[in-house]
């Protein structure tokens with residue numbers, strides 16, 4: 001098994017698009033400390049080809065997050081209308097259209113480093129959400145609101161910002177390689193320098209490229225040998241930036257947070273249990289999280305969005321749909337995600353008495369009943 005933690009998980013709100021253009025490799029430049037890009041690349045290639053120790057936090061996290069390999073239980077793609085060309089995905093694709101295959105491999109490792117850094121060392125991160133802290137207020141307000149809205153224990157959940165700053169900090173990267181991947185100190189030090197060297201290029205926005213944090217996810221608590229990581233919601237800068245670029249920043253932070261909070265409802269209520277397998281299982285939990293979000297965003301006791309913002313939050317979920325019908329992290333097609341968000345909206349509109357919030361367990365039972373209809377073939 002190659003050394004990697006896949007982020008396209010049942011727990012993530014997003015699936016990265018894989019579209020990649022094959023372009024000529026750029027000339028190798030030497031950096032100030034004499035580590036050439038070529039040397040740095042060689043080091044990273046070697047690392048990526050090796051196996052990660054089963055006892056490392058990285059391996060534990062990988063077990064915790066759903067696996068991303070293609071499975072034998074693929075859903076029939078010809079049964080569905082599907083496109084991965086949506087405004088926010090197109091924006092992300094355009095931002096990395098100059099990357100080579102090798103750049104893409106590096107970027108995929110970088111985003112694992114950034115994620116592990118956020119998950120394992122949350123205290124090292126500012127509590128500012130968005131690259132400039134521009135979403136801090138809305139994230140904090142929405143989290144407080146969600147805690148009052150749903151009948152689970154919010155006090156155990158930590159909301160953490162995912163910034164990419166660690167990439168240009170060789171010591172920070174070294175710590176991730178040592179503690180998360182189990183790499184010996186000297187080798188980890190060299191890898192830290194290699195990552196900082198490679199990340200500090202124009203094509204990677206000098207370590208600030210939105211791809212590295214184009215993600216959000218929910219994780220249940222994690223027991224490490226020396227400490228315990230609390231249940232977390234991770235909010236990446238990049239995905240918030242992407243939605244700002246396509247004009248949906250008014251609703252995206254609350255929508256994404258409400259979806260991730262829905263996963264914590266699933267953790268606390270044991271709602272991941274299902275007879276479904278592979279992509280069908282993942283699609284079920286993801287669409288359920290979209291429905292939880294749609295209900296909260298619409299409900300008079302929740303965010304209580306008016307019609308124009310309802311339309312916009314539905315776009316947020318539509319644009320995150322994917323066509324990865326064989327992946328164990330399939331989140332549902334754009335149409336299915338739209339329908340899931342609309343289902344939550346409908347339940348909130350029909351709520352009676354109007355101010356009453358449905359218990360989470362009852363909500364999930366209703367969702368199970370409509371799921372077959374929600375995922376019925378539409379091609």
Ligand SMILES: [Zn+2]
Nearest residue numbers: 010011012013
């Ligand atoms: Zn999700």
